[in-house]
Amino acid sequence: MTPVLRTARLVLEPYVPTDEEDFVALFGDPRVSQWMGDGPEPEEATRALFHRVFTHVYDVDKFDVWAVRENGDLIGHAEIKPTEESGGHELIYALAHRAWGRGLGTELARAIIDYGFTALGLSEVHATVADQNTGSLAVMAKLGFEHVRDKPEDDGSVTKVLTVKRPGA
Numbered sequence: 001m002t003p004v005l006r007t008a009r010l011v012l013e014p015y016v017p018t019d020e021e022d023f024v025a026l027f028g029d030p031r032v033s034q035w036m037g038d039g040p041e042p043e044e045a046t047r048a049l050f051h052r053v054f055t056h057v058y059d060v061d062k063f064d065v066w067a068v069r070e071n072g073d074l075i076g077h078a079e080i081k082p083t084e085e086s087g088g089h090e091l092i093y094a095l096a097h098r099a100w101g102r103g104l105g106t107e108l109a110r111a112i113i114d115y116g117f118t119a120l121g122l123s124e125v126h127a128t129v130a131d132q133n134t135g136s137l138a139v140m141a142k143l144g145f146e147h148v149r150d151k152p153e154d155d156g157s158v159t160k161v162l163t164v165k166r167p168g169a
Contacts, residue, residue, distance in 0.1 A: 002064040003119070007111045010104065012066035012078055015053055019067050022074035023050045031097045035133045064115070068095070068108060075099040078108060080116050080125070085151070085161070089116055090126045105139045113143060117166040124165045131158040140164075 005012040015023065024046050027033050033040040041049075057065050068076030076095040083090045091112050095105055116122040127145060129136045137160065145162035152158055 001061060002058065002066060003115075005066065005111050005115060007107045009070055010108055010111070011069045012108070012111065013069065014058060015050070015065065015067045017054075019074055020047065020050050023067075023077070026074070026077060026094065026096055029097060032094050035130055035136065036094055068093070070099065070104070075104070076108065078112055080112050080120070083126075083128075085128055088124060088126050088163075089120065089122050090128060091116070092127075100135070105136070106142055109139055109143055113164060122166065124163050127162045127164075128159050129162060131160050 002014045004014075024043060027036070027041065027046045027049070028043060030040050053065050057063060063081035064079065065081075066078045067074050068078050074096075076093060076099060078094075079092040080089055081092070082088065091109060093105065093108050093112065095108070113125050116125045126148075127136075127140055128151070129140060131137075131150070140162050143164060145164045148161045148163050150158045151161055
């Protein structure tokens with residue numbers, strides 16, 4: 001079961017059904033969704049994704065997915081899950097545009113990495129970041145992630161595969 005995590009300014013907790021509209025708004029903002037998967041999706045697809053979090057993730061305890069809140073408001077989304085693309089557990093997060101530029105991405109990512117190392121017992125955590133997403137690349141560098149390889153995408157862009165190792169691992 002996905003636990004509640006707390007940082008100095010954030011609370012990460014499992015989604016509740018009343019989060020649907022905020023989830024749709026977060027994923028519907030092209031400034032946010034341009035860096036996620038294949039980019040912005042139709043609203044119906046985002047709503048279906050929200051419902052799958054409950055039926056395909058929480059109900060079967062598949063991996064950890066959090067609503068990210070600041071002062072009670074949903075301002076982001078976070079996950080740590082096994083993926084084939086990175087070859088291990090991958091950190092995934094997104095913050096609403098209004099939350100950018102205040103160090104919350106670093107705070108959020110650090111909390112998930114720490115959770116992966118301690119609660120999940122991982123020796124490393126991976127991230128995949130579009131090479132044009134300079135903000136997330138800066139956060140990953142700040143947290144000690146190292147570039148492992150480039151993955152060319154079908155549209156000609158490049159995704160960077162990055163890894164951070166548990167201290168002493």
